[in-house]
Amino acid sequence: MVPILTINDVKLSIDGKPILKGVNLIVNEGEIHAILGPNGAGKSTLAALLMGINDLKSPDEGELIFRDKLLNGLSIYERAKLGLTLAWQEPARFEGITVEEYLRLSGRNNPDLNVEECLTLVGLDCSYLFRFVDDTLSGGERKRVELASILAMRPKLAILDEPDSGIDFASMEDIANMIRTMRDRGTTVLMITHREEIAEIADRATLMCDGQVVQTGNPKEVGEKFKNSCVRCEVRNPELVGGE
Amino acid sequence: MAVRNPLDLIAERFVQIGLPEELFKKNKFNLLVDRNRVVVRYPAPGVRSEVVETPTGVKTKVYVEPGTKLEEPVTLCFGAAEATEVQTTEGEIVVGEGADVKFRVYGAMAEGIKLKHKNKLKVRVERNARFEFLDLHYNGEETFVELETETEAYVGENAYFRSLFKQTKGRAGKVRIVLKAEVGRKGVAVFETKMIGKKDDEIYVEDVIHLNGEEARGISKSRIIAVDKTKATFVGETYGNAPKCRGHIDCSEVIRGKEVTVKAVPVVVVNDETAKVTHEAAIGSIDKKQLETLMARGLTEDEAVDVIVQGMLR
Numbered sequence: 001m002v003p004i005l006t007i008n009d010v011k012l013s014i015d016g017k018p019i020l021k022g023v024n025l026i027v028n029e030g031e032i033h034a035i036l037g038p039n040g041a042g043k044s045t046l047a048a049l050l051m052g053i054n055d056l057k058s059p060d061e062g063e064l065i066f067r068d069k070l071l072n073g074l075s076i077y078e079r080a081k082l083g084l085t086l087a088w089q090e091p092a093r094f095e096g097i098t099v100e101e102y103l104r105l106s107g108r109n110n111p112d113l114n115v116e117e118c119l120t121l122v123g124l125d126c127s128y129l130f131r132f133v134d135d136t137l138s139g140g141e142r143k144r145v146e147l148a149s150i151l152a153m154r155p156k157l158a159i160l161d162e163p164d165s166g167i168d169f170a171s172m173e174d175i176a177n178m179i180r181t182m183r184d185r186g187t188t189v190l191m192i193t194h195r196e197e198i199a200e201i202a203d204r205a206t207l208m209c210d211g212q213v214v215q216t217g218n219p220k221e222v223g224e225k226f227k228n229s230c231v232r233c234e235v236r237n238p239e240l241v242g243g244e
Numbered sequence: 245m246a247v248r249n250p251l252d253l254i255a256e257r258f259v260q261i262g263l264p265e266e267l268f269k270k271n272k273f274n275l276l277v278d279r280n281r282v283v284v285r286y287p288a289p290g291v292r293s294e295v296v297e298t299p300t301g302v303k304t305k306v307y308v309e310p311g312t313k314l315e316e317p318v319t320l321c322f323g324a325a326e327a328t329e330v331q332t333t334e335g336e337i338v339v340g341e342g343a344d345v346k347f348r349v350y351g352a353m354a355e356g357i358k359l360k361h362k363n364k365l366k367v368r369v370e371r372n373a374r375f376e377f378l379d380l381h382y383n384g385e386e387t388f389v390e391l392e393t394e395t396e397a398y399v400g401e402n403a404y405f406r407s408l409f410k411q412t413k414g415r416a417g418k419v420r421i422v423l424k425a426e427v428g429r430k431g432v433a434v435f436e437t438k439m440i441g442k443k444d445d446e447i448y449v450e451d452v453i454h455l456n457g458e459e460a461r462g463i464s465k466s467r468i469i470a471v472d473k474t475k476a477t478f479v480g481e482t483y484g485n486a487p488k489c490r491g492h493i494d495c496s497e498v499i500r501g502k503e504v505t506v507k508a509v510p511v512v513v514v515n516d517e518t519a520k521v522t523h524e525a526a527i528g529s530i531d532k533k534q535l536e537t538l539m540a541r542g543l544t545e546d547e548a549v550d551v552i553v554q555g556m557l558r
Contacts, residue, residue: 051536051540053536053540054536075539076536076539076540077539077542077543077544077545079540080539080540080541080542081542085540085541085542086540088533088537091537092531092533092534092536092537093534094534094551094552094555095467095555095556095558096554096555096556096557096558097551097555105538105541105543105551106541106542108542109542149541153541153542
């Protein structure tokens with residue numbers, strides 16, 4: 001197993017409030033790795049820190065290492081050039097930009113880019129190529145286009161923040177297959193979720209709670225742990241909820 | 245000595261500032277005016293016109309015969325391929341009952357010239373007619389135009405009128421655009437302005453829509469990108485004067501630069517209890533999430549800004 005991403009004792013406070021309290025995690029090349037945890041666990045903050053968005057370029061302490069390269073301090077563009085990208089939980093909408101243009105921009109460094117196939121893999125037909133990536137797309141459609149843009153880009157590591165949100169239950173198998181396809185084509189996937197049934201498509205999973213890693217291992221076991229302890233913990237400790 | 249065809253020179257100057265070359269290669273123009281000279285005049289089926297050259301420009305009258313439906317747009321160009329102090333254009337367009345036509349009008353001011361351009365246009369869209377007026381402006385980066393343009397439109401019963409003013413290439417200059425419409429029963433007026441101001445450009449846009457007929461509709465939409473030291477003002481006024489009429493003002497202005505001044509003034513007036521007029525206005529820098537998304541796909545910040553801005557201006 002070759003690590004593609006190593007997170008070493010990462011600590012981060014926002015407005016004086018500790019959000020990440022010493023996170024340690026290794027994501028191996030070629031795997032689907034799920035980060036599971038309740039709301040407020042610090043999952044989305046960790047994703048933002050990895051991509052360098054929301055002005056989070058470096059942790060207060062610790063290291064983010066991507067293929068032997070220190071990410072701390074790098075811009076979003078520099079991280080993307082290294083082969084890292086992020087699919088937002090609630091993706092941005094763009095006035096006047098078609099789905100085809102968005103996919104071609106995303107995949108401009110992918111010599112094997114096939115925009116029609118990217119759409120098909122997320123369950124959208126080719127008529128969507130001419131649609132605008134704006135408010136005329138439903139939340140679920142926009143989410144699928146976002147995932148298609150990751151397929152188009154074909155990065156080395158894709159962070160998918162809640163890829164299941166906004167997707168109806170019946171279509172979840174499409175999304176699961178798309179994530180597997182992503183992996184089979186050489187993209188390592190780090191998937192953020194708070195639903196254990198989604199985490200089950202992963203090769204490995206990590207449970208996060210209150211800004212720390214609780215357990216890493218088999219997705220079923222981690223899912224069980226989440227269900228049996230964290231969900232109850234969330235009820236018992238409502239102050240842990242809502243930190244993200 | 246061989247004399248060069250004046251159209252070749254105009255084509256060269258206008259293509260240089262971004263006009264599509266195929267307009268010239270495929271003889272697309274129904275009317276092309278350079279300063280005050282009519283260079284091309286080619287009638288479109290069902291469209292009658294009178295064009296008179298004046299000392300500083302042209303006066304035109306266009307009448308689209310009732311029931312005329314054209315697949316291809318009527319293509320016009322009013323420009324200046326060489327320096328001149330002033331260009332004035334006055335026009336009247338009547339779109340007859342049940343007609344359905346689109347005018348694509350190119351405003352082209354060649355690289356490096358400075359001039360004042362004044363334009364007055366009266367439009368009448370008769371009952372059940374549909375008329376789109378696409379006003380596409382091309383200036384050079386070193387061109388400076390003082391543009392004053394005023395359009396007054398009457399939109400008849402169940403008629404549709406769309407006016408798009410778009411600064412496609414180059415500097416905007418000092419621009420004052422006033423668009424006014426009176427809309428009859430079940431008529432629709434759509435005003436759109438899309439511009440980018442650079443350096444010390446000044447942009448003033450005023451849309452005034454009177455919804456006078458029952459169930460009339462009006463949309464006033466502006467997208468202005470203000471860069472460097474640009475001053476931009478958008479005034480959108482919509483009056484809901486009749487039962488069940490609906491109006492909306494949608495103004496979005498993006499600022500890039502510390503010395504930019506941008507103002508948006510939506511004015512909403514309703515004189516009937518069943519009328520409804522709404523507005524939304526947003527002024528701010530480029531949306532951070534859009535920017536970060538494109539950068540996460542490997543675009544530099546400048547590339548991402550360009551993509552977002554061009555999308556807004558499309």
